[in-house]
Amino acid sequence: MKFPTPLLRGRLVKRYKRFLADVILDSGEEVTATCPNTGSMMGLATPGAVVWLSESASPTRKYPHTWEMVEADLGQGPVLVGINTNHPNRLVSEAIAAGHITEVAGYASLRREVKYGLSSRIDILLEDPAKGLAYVEIKNVHLSRRTGLAEFPDSVTERGAKHLAELSAMVAAGHRAVMLYLIQRADAEHFTLAGDIDPRYAEAFARAREAGVEAIAYACRLTPEEIVITNPVPFEA
Incomplete structure (x- = not known):
């Protein structure tokens, strides 16, 4: 499954209300992204974590960005983890x-x-x-x-x-x-x-x-x- 455009890199500020996350993109822009995951996301929602977002061009979406991946490290180096349960x-x-x-x-x-x-x-x-x-x-x-x-x-x-x-x-x-x-x-x-x-x-x-x-x-x-x-x-x- 290819993404329509490459994902945007940023740092997680916080996940809240279960389905929302604030992220500071590498460009310096702070955005609110949807979090398509109903679970606890144990170990994957730590503030400061490197995250990757997709961006929709739809003019009707309240939050154009969607949280897709996060970098996790269990001591062997960072690995990308997909958190979008819609995929x-x-x-x-x-x-x-x-x-x-x-x-x-x-x-x-x-x-x-x-x-x-x-x-x-x-x-x-x-x-x-x-x-x-x-x-x-x-x-x-x-x-x-x-x-x-x-x-x-x-x-x-x-x-x-x-x-x-x-x-x-x-x-x-x-x-x-x-x-x-x-x-x-x-x-x-x-x-x-x-x-x-x-x-x-x-x-x-x-x-x-x-x-x-x-x-x-x-x-x-x-x-x-x-x-x-x-x-x-x-x-x-």
Whole structure:
């Protein structure tokens, strides 16, 4: 996924009201940007951190800038981390279409945001006359508290646990269900669940796996020009 124009570099002043962030750009201009992330952003919203913003040309937007990435350093040098949770569905869709995610390759068609379950929408529904249906739920991962280890979630997510239960129901109905964790950082060597942050989500994940829900994780390469899904990342017990 390429950005229409290269991102703008700046320093974070503060994140507030959950969806807003004040940033001083390298040009010296101070702007208010939208923060498209509902999580805690643990370790990624420190005042003074180097951040990267996109800028919209739309005249109707109240805040033209959007916070896209932040530089994080766990002692091995800074790495770009993507915090925009609006991107993963598009990134995964493009990667599946290109055949880069082998676990779900070879389906005839792909649809996004399809209604299913009681009152939910599946991120991606794959359909094929021979393979049947595959329900793919995607979660953005940006938390890392130990070098090389990416974690999810970074805050309590009742909605995430609900999605795992609904994926289990799809398996019970005879379909495939895949939980895909997209790690928007290139320093991830392993992935695990942050059970200390949300033990109920970890329990829901264990139940879903027992029910037959598949789980995979992929990392990304990020630059101020683009984000590209790269390699699968193994789970750490």
